Amino acid sequence: MATTTYKDLEVLYSREQIAARVAEMGAQITRDLSGEKLVMVGVLKGAAPFLSDLARAVQVDATFDFVAVSSYGKGHRSSGAVKLIKDLDETVEGKNVLIVEDILDTGLTLSYLRKIMLQQRPKSLRIAALLDKPSRRIEKIEADYVGFSIPNLFVIGYGMDYAERYRNLPDICLMNPEQPE
Ligand code: IMP
Numbered sequence: 402m403a404t405t406t407y408k409d410l411e412v413l414y415s416r417e418q419i420a421a422r423v424a425e426m427g428a429q430i431t432r433d434l435s436g437e438k439l440v441m442v443g444v445l446k447g448a449a450p451f452l453s454d455l456a457r458a459v460q461v462d463a464t465f466d467f468v469a470v471s472s473y474g475k476g477h478r479s480s481g482a483v484k485l486i487k488d489l490d491e492t493v494e495g496k497n498v499l500i501v502e503d504i505l506d507t508g509l510t511l512s513y514l515r516k517i518m519l520q521q522r523p524k525s526l527r528i529a530a531l532l533d534k535p536s537r538r539i540e541k542i543e544a545d546y547v548g549f550s551i552p553n554l555f556v557i558g559y560g561m562d563y564a565e566r567y568r569n570l571p572d573i574c575l576m577n578p579e580q581p582e
């Protein structure tokens with residue numbers, strides 16, 4: 402039963418803390434876009450809950466699109482290579498784009514996505530990352546909007562997974578690798 406499986410998880414950011422921070426990020430994005438239209442590009446699957454909440458916290462005329470990449474395998478480790486599994490449905494040429502990602506970690510994923518989206522010549526390109534792990538960076542890239550900056554911890558919940566599990570936890574929790582399944 403889910404409650405048994407999840408009971409020992411340590412909460413890093415509670416749903417209330419997440420909601421408060423997402424509201425602040427939404428207000429900032431609303432100010433920065435000042436009446437412009439926006440395409441919010443979610444990076445599947447981890448960014449889905451964040452995009453859903455952030456989209457309702459911005460007061461702009463927004464549309465959604467989604468991309469999917471493979472950069473992580475089934476566990477903790479990055480394979481290093483980033484591959485596009487699902488492309489944008491529509492070109493972002495001439496549009497204001499906000500890439501919405503769960504975690505900015507090594508930066509490989511967002512560097513790759515930024516590169517392929519810039520090739521389409523958007524009007525503007527911004528990045529919103531709920532979490533940032535600056536100590537893990539390999540590629541030189543920063544997000545325009547960061548929810549929380551964290552040390553090198555492995556987190557789960559609010560979209561983020563370990564081997565595809567835990568994405569539906571409402572809070573952001575710490576993953577203990579020794580945790581019993
Ligand atoms: P990057 O390409 O190394 O920046 O990796 C970004 C992706 O790695 C994120 O979108 C996550 O899917 C995944 N990732 C990085 N750190 C974590 C973590 O602590 N928990 C879950 N997924 C993570």
Ligand code: MG
Binds near residue numbers: 444445446447448503
């Ligand atoms: Mg991800």
